[in-house]
Amino acid sequence: DVKVTQSSRYLVKRTGEKVFLECVQDMDHENMFWYRQDPGLGLRLIYFSYDVKMKEKGDIPEGYSVSREKKERFSLILESASTNQTSMYLCASKGGRVGELFFGEGSRLTVL
């Protein structure tokens, strides 16, 4: 079974802090994604990566950056957290061109 693991289930940070959300997958998938989910807005794509060191902006990249130094790991970085980044963050991975998307457990971030 595919395993996508997110480093933290719950985080509480202060405005202005730098926040790292880590995601690791164990299936050698080329493609990895970061989404955020908010009530009434659904799932929105922040960034995705199709290979090591390769990334593309999604629908809402402002305020976020990503890092993919190794194939299995995709990190989401909030350079200076703001209260409007309080959300549920979901990492996902997909193998190949037409593959099944698998999600991690999610990380609930609260920015005070």
Add this chain to the structure above:
Amino acid sequence: GIQVEQSPPDLILQEGANSTLRCNFSDSVNNLQWFHQNPWGQLINLFYIPSGTKQNGRLSATTVATERYSLLYISSSQTTDSGVYFCAATSGNFNKFYFGSGTKLNVKP
């Protein structure tokens, strides 16, 4: 991009009842998946079904690609089936997933 619409938005069932959830999409798709979001927020894969019919225990799904819809059937529902069910599709761009707004299911004992 494509539009993905799910119905009904909310569904309340008595334990043991059957239900059908629907996902309509506005264009041809090359990937169609159903997920269940559990109370802790994790999206669990149910079916990868761009076309055809699949069954897994009490759940089954059918996608009629030519008519642009997919159905998720839940039989003999249990309280653990509660949560939000999402469908998601890609069309053209294999990495651009379009999610429906979900069906919130509440199964009462």
